[in-house]
Amino acid sequence: MNRSKGFMIAGASAVAISLVMTGLMEDAALGAETASVANLCIAANGAVQVQRGTATCEARGKGSTAIAKGPGSSATATGKHNKARALGNGSTAVAGEGSNNTATARGARSSAVAGGGNNNTATARGHLSVAVAGDGNNNTATARADASGAVAGEGNNNTATARTKGCAAAATTEIRPTDSC
Secondary structure: OOOOOOOOOOOOHHHHHHHHHHHHHHHHHHOOOHHHHHOEEEEEOOEEEEEEOOOEEEEEOOOOEEEEEOOOOEEEEEOOOOEEEEEOOOOEEEEEOOOOOEEEEEOOOOEEEEEOOOOOEEEEEOOOOEEEEEOOOOOEEEEOOOOOEEEEEOOOOOEEEEOOOOOEEEEEOOOEOEEEO
16 A cells, blocks of 8 residues: 655635634533633635644645644645545544545544545544545545544555444455455
């Protein structure tokens, strides 16, 4: 798999602000403390729009956005219309090396990487969860539980889903295009 991390991002400021406001409203609905807002970074159109605390972000490329919320969180999106959201303490999201890739990491120390092609989606939800989608087009990796992992790639149209704690799912064109646990 292509493990390059040289991703770029850029996008409309209105889109970035809208995405952040959605996240802030979700936090309010869940009764989250305002500490996460103290660590917030929003980037679009090649420029950091908001940077507070230890959250970091980078966005380069037409229509791309990066949002990081939480202490030590990091979001990077590079290329056309790529989106990266890192929501949680120490979470990381990277989307790039292609177009229309989306990486979302939600949970403490979660990681999501989507790229190395077009229309790839990686979603990591849960403490220490990891999702990687790429090295092809239209790949989807979803890790939905704590300490779970999902990898989809090395070809096109692969889907990996990890639904239970400690589960690891991998889908590739050569081995099996769909895997779940």
